[in-house]
Amino acid sequence: VSIYTRKGDDQGIRTWGDLCGKKIVVQRGTVSEDRAKLENAKCVKARKGRIATEAFDNDQQAQTRLRSGGADAGVSDFPVAAYAAKTSGGGNDFRIVGDQVEAAPYGIAVAKGNTQLREAIRAALDAVIKNGEYKKIIAKWRVEAGAVTEAKINGGT
Incomplete structure (x- = not known):
């Protein structure tokens, strides 16, 4: 999960505490919304004000609200925030601030009994990692902080 702001207007936001x-x-129903609720409770307990959270059906709606000045910051999964920072307005709309939190690997779901497909996917991902193409792709999208060194089965558990 990462915090992003309008480029050139970060208001000193670097951490969750700065959002008080x-x-x-x-985006409604996401880990980002859950994290916002948790951090808001910390702000209230510390008497630093509350984090007013506006939830949307998708990240694009949330980004539009932020872009128009209707909010101080956005919170999304790191790859989503990184993509928005790189592409929205030609890379001129947003910037990621602070460190990502609650980092967790993404995965590809395969039926438990389909070991042949599972192993084929793992081998293909490992090949892309080993031949350097993976590194090029994550560098292009500026998501190196989430890089892995090998494809794992049930690696997130």
Whole structure:
């Protein structure tokens, strides 16, 4: 999960604590929304104001609200925030601030009994990692912080 702001207007936001008293946008029903609720409780307990959270059906709606000045920051999965920072407005709309939190691997779901497909996917991903193409792709999208060194079965558990 990462925090992103309008480029050139980060208002000193670097951490979750900096969001106390601010308004953020998130996608409804996501880890980002859950994290915002948790961090809001910390702000309230510390008497630093609350994090006003506006939830949307998708990240694009949340980004539109932030872009238009309707919020101080957005919170999304790191790859989503990185993609928005790289592409929205030609890379001029947003920037990621602070460190990502609650990092977790993404995965590809395969029926438990389909070991042949599972192994084929793992081998293909490992090949892309080993031949350097994976590194080029994650560098292009500026998501190196989430890089893995090998494909794992049930690696997130």
